[in-house]
Each structure stands twice: as C-alpha cells, then as structure tokens.
Amino acid sequence: MTRKVLLRYSTQKATEPILASVIKETDVLPNILYAEVSTKGGEILLAIDAPDKEVDKAIELFKQEGIEAQEIKRAIQLDRDLCFDCGACLSLCPIGALYITDDKSVELDDNKCIYCGLCVPSCPVRALKLSKFW
Amino acid sequence: MTGTKVNKSVADINDRIRRGDAVVVTAEEMVEIVRNKGEVGAAKEVDVVTTGTFGAMCSSGAWLNFGHSDPPIKIQRAWLNDVEAYTGVAAVDAYIGATKLSETRGFDYGGAHVIEDLVRGKEIEVRAIAYGTDCYPRKELKTILTKDDINQAVLCNPRNAYQRYDAATNSRDETIYTYMGTLLPNYGNVTYSGSGSLSPLHNDPNYETIGIGTRIFLGGAQGYIFWEGTQHAPAKAMGTIMTIGNLKEMDARYIRGATIEKYGTTLYVGLGIPIPVINERVAKTTGVSDEEIKTDLTDYGVPRRDRPILREVTYAELKSGKVEIRGKEVPVSPLSSLKQAREIANTLKHWIEDKRFFLSQPVEGLSTDQVFKPLKQVTAVPFVRDIMTREVVTAKPSDPIASTAKIFADRGFDHLPIVDARGRLVGIVTSWDIAVAVGTGKKKLSEVLTSKVITALENEPVDAVARRLEKHKISGVPVVNSCGELRGILTSQDLSKLLGRRGR
Ligand code: SF4
Ligand code: SF4
Numbered sequence: 341m342t343r344k345v346l347l348r349y350s351t352q353k354a355t356e357p358i359l360a361s362v363i364k365e366t367d368v369l370p371n372i373l374y375a376e377v378s379t380k381g382g383e384i385l386l387a388i389d390a391p392d393k394e395v396d397k398a399i400e401l402f403k404q405e406g407i408e409a410q411e412i413k414r415a416i417q418l419d420r421d422l423c424f425d426c427g428a429c430l431s432l433c434p435i436g437a438l439y440i441t442d443d444k445s446v447e448l449d450d451n452k453c454i455y456c457g458l459c460v461p462s463c464p465v466r467a468l469k470l471s472k473f474w
Numbered sequence: 475m476t477g478t479k480v481n482k483s484v485a486d487i488n489d490r491i492r493r494g495d496a497v498v499v500t501a502e503e504m505v506e507i508v509r510n511k512g513e514v515g516a517a518k519e520v521d522v523v524t525t526g527t528f529g530a531m532c533s534s535g536a537w538l539n540f541g542h543s544d545p546p547i548k549i550q551r552a553w554l555n556d557v558e559a560y561t562g563v564a565a566v567d568a569y570i571g572a573t574k575l576s577e578t579r580g581f582d583y584g585g586a587h588v589i590e591d592l593v594r595g596k597e598i599e600v601r602a603i604a605y606g607t608d609c610y611p612r613k614e615l616k617t618i619l620t621k622d623d624i625n626q627a628v629l630c631n632p633r634n635a636y637q638r639y640d641a642a643t644n645s646r647d648e649t650i651y652t653y654m655g656t657l658l659p660n661y662g663n664v665t666y667s668g669s670g671s672l673s674p675l676h677n678d679p680n681y682e683t684i685g686i687g688t689r690i691f692l693g694g695a696q697g698y699i700f701w702e703g704t705q706h707a708p709a710k711a712m713g714t715i716m717t718i719g720n721l722k723e724m725d726a727r728y729i730r731g732a733t734i735e736k737y738g739t740t741l742y743v744g745l746g747i748p749i750p751v752i753n754e755r756v757a758k759t760t761g762v763s764d765e766e767i768k769t770d771l772t773d774y775g776v777p778r779r780d781r782p783i784l785r786e787v788t789y790a791e792l793k794s795g796k797v798e799i800r801g802k803e804v805p806v807s808p809l810s811s812l813k814q815a816r817e818i819a820n821t822l823k824h825w826i827e828d829k830r831f832f833l834s835q836p837v838e839g840l841s842t843d844q845v846f847k848p849l850k851q852v853t854a855v856p857f858v859r860d861i862m863t864r865e866v867v868t869a870k871p872s873d874p875i876a877s878t879a880k881i882f883a884d885r886g887f888d889h890l891p892i893v894d895a896r897g898r899l900v901g902i903v904t905s906w907d908i909a910v911a912v913g914t915g916k917k918k919l920s921e922v923l924t925s926k927v928i929t930a931l932e933n934e935p936v937d938a939v940a941r942r943l944e945k946h947k948i949s950g951v952p953v954v955n956s957c958g959e960l961r962g963i964l965t966s967q968d969l970s971k972l973l974g975r976r977g978r
Contacts, residue, residue: 426808428808462735
C-alpha cells in the first residue's frame with residue numbers, strides 16, 4: 341500500500357542530503373507529491389510504496405535527523421452527504437483520482453490524489469475539501 | 475396522428491394504474507424492451523415510461539407571498555438572506571430568482587441557496603423597504619420566516635429540462651470559467667449536461683403526450699408543465715418547458731443551490747416526466763438510446779453567440795467519460811447527475827406503481843416548430859478593426875537594442891510589437907525589457923523579446939477583448955489578422971474612447 345508522509349523542516353535543515361541518506365538506508369523510493377518552501381521552513385509530501393516496516397523505518401530516520409515526519413491519512417475529502425454525483429470534478433483531476441462507478445456514483449481514490457486542489461473550487465456544492473496538513 | 479396498431483388513452487392507463495396492473499418501466503429499461511420486442515410489442519406490453527434529469531437549471535425561481543404586516547407595507551425592494559428578490563408585483567409578493575447573488579456573500583450564496591434553505595425549513599431573514607402610501611404607510615420591515623410562515627411558496631421555472639444541450643470544450647490556451655463549468659486550455663476537457671436516454675423531452679420529442687397540464691415529478695413533489703419553456707426550440711431538438719410546483723412539499727435532495735466557479739449561482743432541479751405509451755410511435759421514441767442522441771461539441775473558447783462546432787458527439791460517447799478531439803482522448807465531466815436522474819425515474823415509477831401518481835391528459839400541446847430567435851440589436855456591435863489604432867511603430871528581431879531604446883525614449887512607448895520580414899507578429903518588447911537589455915549588454919531585440927503575446931483578432935467584438943485586458947491586467951494588445959500579420963494595436967485608451975461614445 342502507498343503511504344503518504346509529510347515532512348516539515350526549518351530552513352536551517354538541508355533536506356536533500358537527508359532524503360538521499362534515508363533512501364540509501366532503507367529500501368524506500370519516495371515519490372514527491374508536493375513541496376513548498378517558505379521563509380519559515382518547508383513542507384514535502386512523499387508517497388512511499390514500500391513494505392510497512394520500511395516506511396516506519398524511514399519515518400524514524402527522518403525524525404532522528406530532526407525533521408518532523410508525519411503520516412498523512414486523509415488530506416482530501418469528498419463529503420458524501422453533500423455530493424450529488426454531478427461529475428463536474430471528474431475531468432479536472434489530472435491523475436484520475438476522481439472516477440465514476442458503474443452505478444454512476446462519483447468516488448475518490450485517496451491513494452492516487454496528489455492534493456493539487458484543482459477539483460475543489462469546481463464542486464458546485466463544496467463537497468470536496470482539501471484539509472490543511474497542520 | 476392516426477393509423478397506429480396500438481391505441482391506448484391516458485384514461486385507460488390510469489385505470490390500469492388504479493387496478494394495480496399497469497406496466498411501468500424507466501426510459502433506460504425501455505431501450506432494451508423496444509430492441510427485443512419491437513415498437514408494437516413494446517407498446518402492447520408497457521403502459522408508462524418514466525424519465526428523469528437532475529441538472530443545473532439557471533432559469534428557476536420561486537414566487538413567495540409573505541402576508542401582510544401591521545401596519546401594512548407595499549414592498550418596493552426586498553432581500554432574503556441578502557439576496558434581492560423581484561417585488562414589482564402587488565404589495566407582498568416576491569420572486570426569488572436562482573441566479574441572483576447575495577449582496578454580502580457573492581458567488582457563495584444566491585437565490586438558489588435561498589430556495590434550498592426554504593425547502594429545508596431553515597429560517598430566512600427578510601428585509602424590505604418601501605416608499606409608503608396612505609393605505610400602506612410602513613417604510614421598513616425586518617423579520618425572520620420559514621416556509622411554514624408564508625402563504626405560498628411556489629417553484630415557478632421559466633425554462634427547465636432542455637431536451638439536450640451542447641457539449642463544451644475550450645480551444646484557448648487558458649482555463650475559462652463558464653456556465654458549462656471549468657474548461658481547461660487546449661481542449662483539455664469536455665463538459666456536457668442532460669441525461670441522454672433518460673432525458674424527459676427526448677423520450678417524446680413530438681410532444682404526443684407532453685403538453686400544458688402534464689403532471690410531473692418536480693423537486694421531489696408533484697408539479698406541472700404550464701407552458702412551453704422560454705427559448706423553446708423543438709425544431710433543433712432543443713425543446714424546453716415551464717414548470718410549476720409547491721415548494722413547500724419539495725425535498726432538498728432534488729432542489730439544491732449550487733455555485734459554478736467564477737460564473738455564479740444556479741439551482742439543481744430534479745425533474746421527471748411520465749410518458750404514457752399510447753401507441754407504437756411513442757414506444758419508439760421512448761426506446762431512444764444514448765447512441766442515437768447526438769449533440770454538438772462546441773468551442774466555448776470563442777465568446778460569441780454562434781460558437782464554432784467541432785463535431786457531433788453522441789450521449790453514449792459523452793457518458794463513456796472520454797471523447798476524442800483531434801486524435802487525443804479527452805476526459806469528460808457530466809454536469810448533471812446521472813445517478814440522481816436514474817433515481818428520479820425510479821422514484822416516479824414507484825409512485826405510479828403505488829398508485830400515488832396518476833397521469834394527466836394535457837389540455838394543450840406544445841409547439842413543435844418554434845425557433846429561438848437571436849436578440850434584435852439596434853446598435854451595431856463594434857469590432858476590434860473599427861476602433862483599433864492602425865499606425866503602429868514596429869521593429870524587427872534583428873534590430874539593435876540601442877536604436878530601439880531611442881524609439882522608446884522619443885515616443886514614450888511602453889510596448890513595441892516585433893514583426894518579421896513578412897509583417898507577421900513574432901513578439902513584443904517592453905520598456906522594461908530594453909532597460910534590462912541595456913544593463914546586461916544584450917545586442918539584438920531577438921535576445922529579449924517575449925514571443926508569447928496576448929493578441930486580438932481584427933474581427934473580434936470589442937467586448938471580448940476588453941474582458942481579456944481585464945483578465946490579464948494589461949493595457950493593450952497587438953491586433954492580428956487570421957494569418958498572424960500585425961494590423962494594429964488596441965489599447966485601453968481606444969476602449970475608453972468607445973465607452974465615452976456609448977455613454978452619450
Ligand atoms: S486534489 Fe487534485 S489529484 Fe486530488 S482528487 Fe482533486 S484534482 Fe485529483
Ligand atoms: S463536483 Fe462535487 S458534487 Fe459533483 S461529483 Fe464532484 S464532489 Fe460530487
């Protein structure tokens with residue numbers, strides 16, 4: 341299963357070598373889904389497709405390096421009570437995380453989502469919410 | 475129309491419903507039945523076909539009667555949760571329209587949301603003002619009401635249930651926000667509306683059974699068709715209906731306020747029409763499949779009344795989720811809910827089976843040959859070529875920076891269009907580019923020019939270009955012809971001169 345890990349660090353930390361060393365010490369090959377740097381620090385969202393033990397180890401290693409590492413369980417939400425399956429969001433999702441089932445319900449595949457937020461404002465009833473990470 | 479093998483009356487069918495042996499199927503189920511048994515066989519077997527659609531119906535609204543206050547007021551203007559309602563009728567009647575925006579919450583809340591809140595039984599803040607008369611002395615009113623407090627709340631929609639609608643895409647190199655939803659650049663997606671084979675009017679396009687007085691499913695309650703809809707265009711398979719029903723009985727599952735991004739508010743209305751299968755002709759039309767229903771794939775990137783049509787698409791293609799444009803597979807968004815459309819057709823079917831809903835014989839038919847006329851405009855629409863500045867100083871990519879800097883200094887320009895030897899626009903240089911070029915020792919214009927330029931076409935209406943300047947926050951655009959040759963320049967000054975003339 342793909343797990344998503346959000347790293348948060350202060351500007352003093354140089355993340356690149358840390359990322360590289362964590363990759364070396366574990367078998368994980370993270371995919372960067374999202375990265376943002378500001379004067380206060382940075383945030384990187386990783387998708388890691390590896391055995392649970394390896395992911396846990398990677399999280400531990402990041403922490404040892406002084407980087408806040410937190411697993412993200414759900415950052416985009418489709419509120420089933422509000423959604424009326426209009427499908428307006430479907431064609432805007434760049435990676436097909438939003439899809440329509442045989443019975444014409446619109447669903448969201450969390451694992452695929454890259455949190456780009458493109459779908460959010462297109463929803464006529466505000467059923468899609470991209471929650472803040474912190 | 476006569477000469478049919480099967481002939482049933484609406485009264486016969488209602489008798490069967492009453493006896494509990496009417497055969498009722500949804501329009502989706504009917505496709506198979508007609509395919510297997512033929513039109514005559516299907517007409518003998520099936521009594522009623524139910525349809526459904528659940529989509530954005532901007533042309534919707536509700537009549538409300540508040541009752542009289544003491545002392546009484548003849549309301550001149552009124553706001554419901556800060557959304558203005560139309561009150562130019564009598565003293566305490568108001569029409570709240572779906573697309574009217576809140577004066578305090580903008581696109582997030584509009585008349586459509588007021589209507590949904592009323593259906594949900596929520597409290598609505600009502601503010602009103604008046605000029606005061608001898609019989610209606612009161613000048614101001616502020617109160618809180620729910621649907622139970624008011625006399626009538628009647629959903630009354632001038633145009634609903636388009637038989638079919640254009641599918642939309644966008645040729646421009648920027649995202650546009652339209653009533654057909656968000657359209658990605660360079661044909662990046664397609665949107666469409668309507669439920670195809672479940673579409674109420676498409677199941678009886680000759681209006682053999684649908685007319686004034688037809689009882690329908692409207693917003694979860696029983697409603698009626700009371701006229702042809704505005705813009706009714708049956709000759710182009712774009713018929714519409716006017717609908718009416720008691721808002722107080724409706725269900726918020728089928729009446730939803732919505733916001734179309736950067737466009738405005740609209741009301742999603744659930745609507746279903748039962749079609750009595752009175753003969754094989756009707757059986758045939760109710761057997762229509764998504765493969766047979768075609769619509770135009772239209773370029774909404776061109777903001778004109780007659781938008782270019784790319785090609786015809788079927789509802790089967792649209793519903794598949796992918797449409798091919800220029801050899802590329804493009805993702806599709808329905809804007810109306812197919813799931814809810816199905817649910818409505820099924821609910822209507824159950825109502826009839828449970829003897830809770832009987833069919834009505836229309837008292838009058840709907841027009842079958844009406845055409846939708848464009849607006850008569852008494853002032854000519856100005857085109858770019860009419861007001862652009864034709865004398866434009868230009869430069870070539872090979873021109874030296876030094877001499878160009880002099881042009882900027884002498885003439886006080888901000889922008890200089892760069893053209894090639896054949897007069898085609900290849901880029902633009904700004905005074906800032908020149909300053910940087912001088913500072914960094916660049917020699918030729920080709921080293922600093924910006925080749926991605928926002929332009930206007932000679933034959934575009936001025937309003938479209940004004941919108942473009944506003945959107946990109948720029949003060950002017952080079953004007954080109956269809957071959958890309960520079961013909962002039964249009965600046966915000968040209969536009970304000972025009973506006974000055976219009977104002978007079
Ligand atoms: S946030 Fe982006 S990736 Fe995730 S579902 Fe929405 S459009 Fe798709
Ligand atoms: S746009 Fe909103 S309401 Fe429509 S299907 Fe997507 S999440 Fe549901």
